[in-house]
Amino acid sequence: MNSLDLLTFARGTALNAALAVCAFGILLRLFEIFGLGRKADLSPARPTTPGSGWRTMYARSIPPPGMVRRDPVTYIAGYVFHIGLFITILLFAPHIELIREVTSLGWPSLPSALVDALAVASIIALLVLLAHRFSNPVKRLLTTGGDYLAWVLTLLPLLTGYLAYHHLLFEYTFMLALHILSVELLLMLLPFTKLFHVVSVFISRWYNGDISGRKGVAS
Amino acid sequence: MKTAHPFTSEPGTVGEGLAQRGVSRRNFLKYCSTLASLLALPAGMAPVLAAAIATARRQSVIWLSFQECTGCTESITRSHSPTLENLIFDLISLDYHHTLQAASAEAAEQAREQAMHDNVGKYLLIVDGSIPLGNPGYSTIAGISNHAMLLDSARGAAVIVAVGTCATYGGIPKADPNPTGAVSVSDIVKDKPIINIPGCPPIPVVMTGVLAHFLTFGKIPELDGLGRPKVFYGETIHDRCYRRPFYDQGKFAQSFDDEAARRGWCLFKLGCKGPVTYNACATTKWNDGTSFPIQSGHGCIGCSEPNFWDAGGFYQALSMPITPVQGTLAAAAAAGAAAGVAVTWHNRSKKSAARAAHQKMTVDDLKREEQ
Ligand code: SF4
Secondary structure (H helix, E strand, O other), X not given: OOHHHHHHHHHOHHHHHHHHHXXXXXXXXXXXXXXXXXXXXXXXXXXXXXXXXXXXXXXXXXXXXXXXXXXHXXXXXXXXXXXXXXXXXXXXXXXXXXXXXXXXXXXXXXOHHHHHHHHHHHHHHHHHHHHHHHHOHHHHHHOOHHHHXXXXXXXXXHHHHHHHHOOOOOOHHHHHHHHHHHHHHHHHHHHHOHHHXXXXXXXXXXXXXXXXXXXXXXX | OOOOOOOOOOOOEHHHHHHHOOOOHHHHHHHHHHHHHHOOOOOOHHXXXXXXXXXXXXXXXXXXXXXXXXXXXXHHHOOOOOOHHHHXXXXXXXXXXXXXXXXXXXXXXXXXXXHHHHOOXXXXXXXXXXXXXXXXXXXXXXXXXXXXXHHHHHHOEEEEEEEHHHHHHOOHHHOXXXXXXXXXXXXXXXXXXXXXXXXXXXXXXXXXXXHHHHHHHOOOOOEOOOOOEHHHHOOEHHHHOOOHHHHHHOOEOOOOOOHHHHOOOEOHHHOOOHHHOEOOHHHHOEOOOOEOHHHHOOOOOOOOOOOHHHOOOOOXXXXXXXXXXXXXXXXXXXXXXXXXXXXXXHHHHHHHHHHHHOOOOOXXXXXXXXX
């Protein structure tokens, strides 16, 4: 199998398999989570605070007062990483072509050089966050194997994408195949690792906000 | 233009042939400079090249055509005659080429056998077309199967040059489902140096350039992992494409010949395979340096890459899936939902079973335990 064959495999069979596992996993977990159910809350809601769930979705997305100063690395690197990754995935022309092909939805792209810079910023942020995880005793204690796995799964597509774009390490065709395969690995494991927060983050934020609201802890 | 400065070369050499044809030394040197730059040699090498080519003996060449469309031969003969490339090509001794030679049938085969016999261990074997292994009868010449003829002709060859994507990698005959069981030259011949010059067809000047290199230096040029000369196949089309700045800026043509395409914007979205195609089209161009596909507004189809025919649609962007994924996605999502419902049902029945099995303790029970 040569590089182009590998790329053909990545764009064909492997992509289909990865999307199938990803879609299966996401639906499975969503049904599982929603199907868990809750016991009926028989107590009356505390001073009702309608919209608490929605407000929490927003409030938890921005740092609480004073926290950026207390833990600048986590917050700043966290934001840089997430925003960089978001733009890299959604505003790079070749990625938009893929989305357009699958969903028939498309939008304008950003200049490739700008996306490239943001991808680099994301990679640096990921490295900083890993170093911080190692050096901060509390974070280190809280870290499990799953966290490292999620870190590797996220770094690989960024790194291989960067190397492919700049024609580094291996020839472009092979690197592009590796890039697509690394994304497929990410897709397949996404529903079964903490990366599932891509889907669940706002659902859980809404739920936490709503239940706390009922109990009188309005956000 | 003809001049009065003939070559003073030995009989039977390329120089003698050039002199006979009235090619001026000046034109010849000019050709050698072009060749030197084409082969990425320093400019000072041109006279050395000229001397070497002029005194080289005419190289016996046997050209075999198997499962092919004659496009490769068309290409090499279409180098806008009379160019010097063409003359150099004429000046090898093309002892067998069943499309170009006048002789046919027995006489043709005799010419091949004669050339092989006279130049054993020295002749250059050029092959275009793939070799069918499914059934020897799929492609024969004078009753000889392609496979047998290749093995027979390869035995005494100094070097084999596979021209065209069919001979180098199987090409279109090998495309899925490969009805004839087509394979490439290198799938069969393992004990001879093979130079691969892929392309559907290859660029004429690349073919003549590689031949000139062999003629001049008597050895094969530096090859990459797929057996291609690095001087011509060292970079992708995308690396050298004049539309590249627009790719970098994210400016893409949306349809063929739209305003953006005319302004030179990148053809990536229209399916251009330039980023994964190693060839020299963007630099040497076609039709005597006139243009190349991307310049005329059509994306590169990647014809010089192995298995390009099965590497997705020509008009699908490189980042698009090769096969439609919507069906897979819908089926997988439905299966996931069904599995989720099953798991939920299982969880709930476990919960209610636990509730049913739950035994309540009364005060009396506790008292009994105390006793
Ligand atoms: S037209 Fe093709 S080869 Fe040229 S820059 Fe665009 S993608 Fe690359």
